[in-house]
Amino acid sequence: MRRDTLTRRAFLANAGATAGAGLLPRPAYSAQTPAAPVALARCDSYGADVSLILRKMFDQLGGLGRLVKGKTVAIKVNLTGNPDARLGYLPIGRTTWIHPSVLGATVRLLGEAGASRIRILESPWKSAEPLEEYMISAGWEPVDFVNAAKRVEFENTNYLGRGKEYVRFPVPHGGLLFPAFDLNHSYRDLDVFVSIGKLKEHRTAGVTLSMKNCFGITPCTIYGDGAGVNEPGLVPQGGRGPIHSGSRQPSKTSPPEIDPASPRDAGYRVPRCVADLVAARPIHLAIVDGIESMTGGETAGRNNRHVRPRVLIAGTNPVCVDAVGTAVMGFDPMAERGAAPFERCDSTLRLAEQLGAGTRDLSRIEVIGERIQDVVLDYRKAGAAPAAS
Amino acid sequence: MAPEPPAHQLVPFRWPAAWESPALLATLTGSPINCVIFDGAPPALSIAARKFGLLSREWKEISPAPIHQIRWNTPDPVIAISEARWPHLKPATRSGGDQGISGPTGAPWIESNTWIIRLSAARAPDKALWLQFTPPPDIELPQQAYRLAIADVFAAGGRWMVELDTRLAAAVAAGNGEALRDWSAVKDTLVFFEKRRAWRTFPHQGPLGVISSFSGANEFMGTEFLNLAARRNMLYRVIDRSLVEAAVFKGLRALLWLDPERPPQQVVRQLTSFARNGGLLIVHRDASAPFEAGQRLDCSVSGYELRVLGKGWLAVPERVWEDPYWLAMDVHNLVSRRYDPVRMFNASSLWVHYSVPPNGTGGLVQLVNFTGRAATSVSLRIQLPHKNVVIHTLESGGPAPLKPEMVEGASEYYLPSFSVYAALEVSA
Numbered sequence: 001m002r003r004d005t006l007t008r009r010a011f012l013a014n015a016g017a018t019a020g021a022g023l024l025p026r027p028a029y030s031a032q033t034p035a036a037p038v039a040l041a042r043c044d045s046y047g048a049d050v051s052l053i054l055r056k057m058f059d060q061l062g063g064l065g066r067l068v069k070g071k072t073v074a075i076k077v078n079l080t081g082n083p084d085a086r087l088g089y090l091p092i093g094r095t096t097w098i099h100p101s102v103l104g105a106t107v108r109l110l111g112e113a114g115a116s117r118i119r120i121l122e123s124p125w126k127s128a129e130p131l132e133e134y135m136i137s138a139g140w141e142p143v144d145f146v147n148a149a150k151r152v153e154f155e156n157t158n159y160l161g162r163g164k165e166y167v168r169f170p171v172p173h174g175g176l177l178f179p180a181f182d183l184n185h186s187y188r189d190l191d192v193f194v195s196i197g198k199l200k201e202h203r204t205a206g207v208t209l210s211m212k213n214c215f216g217i218t219p220c221t222i223y224g225d226g227a228g229v230n231e232p233g234l235v236p237q238g239g240r241g242p243i244h245s246g247s248r249q250p251s252k253t254s255p256p257e258i259d260p261a262s263p264r265d266a267g268y269r270v271p272r273c274v275a276d277l278v279a280a281r282p283i284h285l286a287i288v289d290g291i292e293s294m295t296g297g298e299t300a301g302r303n304n305r306h307v308r309p310r311v312l313i314a315g316t317n318p319v320c321v322d323a324v325g326t327a328v329m330g331f332d333p334m335a336e337r338g339a340a341p342f343e344r345c346d347s348t349l350r351l352a353e354q355l356g357a358g359t360r361d362l363s364r365i366e367v368i369g370e371r372i373q374d375v376v377l378d379y380r381k382a383g384a385a386p387a388a389s
Numbered sequence: 390m391a392p393e394p395p396a397h398q399l400v401p402f403r404w405p406a407a408w409e410s411p412a413l414l415a416t417l418t419g420s421p422i423n424c425v426i427f428d429g430a431p432p433a434l435s436i437a438a439r440k441f442g443l444l445s446r447e448w449k450e451i452s453p454a455p456i457h458q459i460r461w462n463t464p465d466p467v468i469a470i471s472e473a474r475w476p477h478l479k480p481a482t483r484s485g486g487d488q489g490i491s492g493p494t495g496a497p498w499i500e501s502n503t504w505i506i507r508l509s510a511a512r513a514p515d516k517a518l519w520l521q522f523t524p525p526p527d528i529e530l531p532q533q534a535y536r537l538a539i540a541d542v543f544a545a546g547g548r549w550m551v552e553l554d555t556r557l558a559a560a561v562a563a564g565n566g567e568a569l570r571d572w573s574a575v576k577d578t579l580v581f582f583e584k585r586r587a588w589r590t591f592p593h594q595g596p597l598g599v600i601s602s603f604s605g606a607n608e609f610m611g612t613e614f615l616n617l618a619a620r621r622n623m624l625y626r627v628i629d630r631s632l633v634e635a636a637v638f639k640g641l642r643a644l645l646w647l648d649p650e651r652p653p654q655q656v657v658r659q660l661t662s663f664a665r666n667g668g669l670l671i672v673h674r675d676a677s678a679p680f681e682a683g684q685r686l687d688c689s690v691s692g693y694e695l696r697v698l699g700k701g702w703l704a705v706p707e708r709v710w711e712d713p714y715w716l717a718m719d720v721h722n723l724v725s726r727r728y729d730p731v732r733m734f735n736a737s738s739l740w741v742h743y744s745v746p747p748n749g750t751g752g753l754v755q756l757v758n759f760t761g762r763a764a765t766s767v768s769l770r771i772q773l774p775h776k777n778v779v780i781h782t783l784e785s786g787g788p789a790p791l792k793p794e795m796v797e798g799a800s801e802y803y804l805p806s807f808s809v810y811a812a813l814e815v816s817a
Contacts, residue, residue, distance in 0.1 A: 046797075084734045088766050089803050091796060129722050130689035136726045139734070139770065139799065154689070161691070235715070 033359045036317035037061060037366040038324045042375060043291050043312045046093070050291070050312070051105035057314045058109060060368045067284065069114030071191035077103055078197045078213040078289075079122045079131075083138035087294055087304050092138050095294040095306055098196050100140045102289045102312070104148050106196060111149020118149050121186050123158035123216045126224075128235040131156045157184035158236045159221045166222070166232065166254070169280040175258060176351060177272035180280065182222055182232075182254040187281050195283045195318060199290030199309055199325050201379060203297040204244060204266040205274060206342040207329065209322040210286035211352060214277045215270065218243065222251045243273050267337070267345030275351035278318060282357070286318040288325045295379045309377040311370070319358025320365045323349055330378030333360045340380065393444060396466035396517040397590065399424040400583060401446070401550040403521075404434065405558035411437035413562055416569075420576035421583040426451060426550060453521050456505055457608060461512045468513055469550070473522040474500040476541035477534065478738060478759040497738055499759045504615035506545035507593060508603055511627035518547040524554035531557055532574040533761060533809060536783060539575070540810040543582045544742045544755040546589045551575065581783055585812070591744035591753055595624025596642035596728040597720065602630040607648045613713035614647060614720075622741045623721045624729060638663050643724040649675035649709070665699025671723055677705040690722045730754075732770040734801075739764060751775065754813040756804075764811070767804040768796075775815045782807040788814060 039057035043049055058064045078098045086092055093099035103120070110118050124134040131154040132142040146152045155161050163185030170180040187193070197213035205212045218240060221227055225238025228251045242248045246264040249256040262268070290311040296304040311328055315321040323333035326349065331341045333349050349360040359365065362372070402422040411434055417425075425438045428448035435445040453469035454460075461468070479498045502520055509518050520542050528534045531554075542549040553561065553572070560568030599618070601611035618625055628636045630648065633656055638644065644663055646652060652660065657679045664670040664682075672680060682696035682703040696703045704723050710716045726732070730743050731754050742755040752773060758764040771778065781787030784807060791813065793800040804811060 082737055084736060086734050086766065086768070089734075089768050089794075089796075089801075093797075128691070129718065132689060133722050133726055137732075139732060139797070 033319070033353050033356055034317055035359045035361075035364040035366075036315055036320050037368050038313060038315035038317075038320050039368045040324060040328070040370045040372065040375065041312050042310055042370055044310050046099045046101040046291055050099075050101045051108060053312055054102075054105050054287075054314070055109055057312060057369065058113075061315065064109060064113035067113075068110055068192050070116050071114075072117040072119065072189065073110050073115045073192045073194060074119045074121050074186055074190035075103070075106065075110075075194040075196060076213055076217060077120060077122050078208065078216070079124060079134060079138070080216060081125055083124070083134050087306060090306055093140075094292040095304070096198070096200070097138065098198050098289040099291065100135075100144065102287070102291070103196060104144055106194070106287060107145050107152060108148040110194075111152075115149065115192075117151045117153065119153045119155060119186060119190065120145060121155055121157050121184075121217075123184075123219060123236075124156060126220065126236060126239050128156060128159050130154065155184070155186050157186050157217060158219050159234070160184065160219075160232070161186065166219070168255075171276045171280045172355065175276045175279070176355070177262070177269055178255060178257050178276050180255045181218060181277060182250075183217055183281065184219055187217055192284045193281065194285040194287065196287045196289065197322075197325075199288050199293045199311070199313070199329060201295060201297050201329070201341050204270040204345050205348050206271070206345050207322065207326050207331070207348070209288050209325045210283060210318045211278050211322050211348055212270075212274050214281065214283070215240070215243075215274050217277060217281060218273075222254050227251050244270055271346045271348040271351050274348045275355050275357070278352050278357050279355040283318040284316060286313075286315055286321040288313040288321060290325065290328060295382065305382070307377060307379065307382050309375070311375050317358040319349060319352045319360055322352075323360040323362060323365060324367060324372060326360075327362060327372045328376055330376055330380065330382075333362060394423060398586065399444065399467070399517065399548075400579060401426055401519055401548065403428070403448075403550050403552040404430060404438075405553055405555070405562075406430075407555065407558055408562055409434075410562075414438060414441045414443070416561055416572065417441075417443070417576075419573070419580075421579050422551070422576075451519070453519070456509065456612075457604065459509070459512075466515075466517055467519055468509060468516045469519040469521065470505060470509060471521040473502045473505055473520040475522050475525055476501050476538050476757075476759070478761065497759075499620060499738065499740070501541050501545075501616075501619065501740060501757075501759075502547070503541070503545040503619045503740065503742070504612060506542065506547035507619075507625075507627050508612065508615060508629075510546050510593070511629050511632075519550050520547050521550050521552070523552055524557075526554055526556060528554055528557075530761065531571045535571070535575045536578045536809040537757070537759065539578050539582060540757050540783075541740075543589065544740070544757050544810070544812075546591075546593065546744075548589070551579070578783060581786070585781065588744070588753055588755075588812070591746055593624075593626060593742065593744045594640060594730070594752075595626055595743060596730075597623065597625040597724050598628050598636070598638060598641045598644045599625050599647060600628045600630055600633055600636075600644060601647035602650075603627075610710065610713055610716070611647050614645075614717055617714050617717040618720065619740065621717055621721050622729075622733070622736075622739075623717065623724075624731075624741070624743050634659065638668070641668065642728045643669035643671060643720075645720055646670070646672045646676055647710075649673050651676045651679055654679070661698065664701035664703060667700040669702045669704060669724060670698065671704045671720060674706050674709050677703075680705075688723075690719055693719065693723065728772075730772050732772065734768045735766045736764070739767065751817040752815040754815065756807075756811045756813075758807065758809050758811075763806045763808055764804070765806045767807075767811075768794075768801045769804065769813065770799050770801050771813075771815055773815070773817070775817055777816050778802055779814050779816075780804065781812040781814070783810050784808060787812075 166182040197210040220236030244266040453471035603611035688695035779788035
């Protein structure tokens, strides 16, 4: 389906459906899983056009105002890995991370739409450092975001942070890997949850996009390599290896995984964890930065190639958004394990769909703006070698 | 007889115990080594060295000592420090391959002598600093390892008393071709650095001044802070507490009072003045009482009370510092990387040194690569205003001009691949 506009009522209805979807039990693979329109737009570069194009996309989805006006909006950004690591000489926002201009434009538009408070969240890899410092390490200037709207805040959610206690998020109807997660307070203290992901592949989840981005909401003080055994650590030490490998359980104060005898294979575990997280902490607005990116997964140096898909994708249902994103990368969002991009893992899309978060079936997803076939960039064929000395 | 070179021009070499023949002095040909240190060798060797045009010194005459036993007020122009570290990235013991042992954050653990030299330079700024450390017996890729040992000490402002491992010394003495090539590479490295020896005297700069006695009960926290802060590439200036009243804080963004002892009133006034003029003062919890600050602010670094103090700020930890690793991280975040004179990319196992020529203009950025692999695709943002930049590397010598690249509104320099050491001279 393709359409150029959507009514505000439909926009909000879809947002509500998404937000509530995770709270209601749904049969697996239900044809009734929510479907919501997805805006797909060309965007050639990270210049001033980003803001104009995002504004148009949000308008196509019905406008941001009634979703965020007077509300606290939390944005989970995708800043994974070492901030000073680059693919060749390319700034990290053009390959691994989302680009600061996409975040800045989103913050500005949220502010213009009346958001009363905008909180930028991430759990930087192995770190309890302030998020602003993490950004500075990458060459970003966090003041740009502060100046983009009123009352912009940052929080590193990789530990207790500014909260007094962790907040428990049960996974609707029991979960696939974990029955519930204990998260930083920031994921409760919000009205609208936005995930900004990157259009890229992932070694253990197939694709990153808006849902895998939420893997990083888990605090390493509980779920990480160096997490406390009996209770959460004070600061994160190590990464999220235990979720990948099942080498240990979370701190005992948090719910252990449902079946300790389940496969210890990261390709089994990571997609399930992501689906559980998206069901437990629903995303109200999903945005995917596909203006520039990289092929070959997240870790720089593993035959990664810089690509320019030149697209932005947004919608109120993250499964639908990620299904469109997967298709834009030249993959079939209905693919199962064994088929690209899920050669070594289960499909996060299918698992999220199974939990009732949304449909991955493109025939049920209204794509507004560009047609997928006009912007598709085959990640397995595209890409230039990174600039290197 | 030629006059003895000044201490800063002496290039010391520890004569291997197994080298009994004076004929081996010829192996020093082609190197800038001009001072041979013997340790109980037959007098004939010492006589032969002098005939060869070299200065001869006895080990006990130099009297090296561990840093905590050094007499800083010695009249000798050389301070020799023993028991320093063989610089290297610690190899894996668990998983093999090319992975390194991790520190608390997963970053590879690196041994460097930077802190020893920087502390020594603060205590004895006019002395030549010689370090003693012994190469391990099982060095792989000796050329790389020796280059790193020399570069690590040079970049911090000191000089290694070059010492060969027993295997290499024996092989050189035996005329082994491969060993002679390795030894030749060591000599070439010394030549490279001696051509640039003035750089050793450039004062090291950074946004942070670290004040401590670095001794007694404060030795562990103080010296480990210096070590771990350097590992984070946090650029700092060491200020010995006994010399703080004479210290000039110009150019500093922040001061760290590391010790639990309260500063004397005069120093309290001095530090308060620094903050009132826009600086950040970070003070040990037990030493904070004399400092009177105003309104409490939101602090992005958890565990700290941040208050306004004039145009600046006072930061006091809510708990007493116990772990220098976390202290280094906290201080780095309190000061903020925003004020780093240099920002590096693809450089997680590089150490950066930043110093300024005595005339105060321009700067020198030195990078030491601990990975054992070529550093590739490294880029730098140089924050200070400058006109041009030239690069020096062990591979291509230098200086060679670097052209700036505009990267998302910022000027960056793309470095060519280099093995162990690169230096950027920045002209203002």
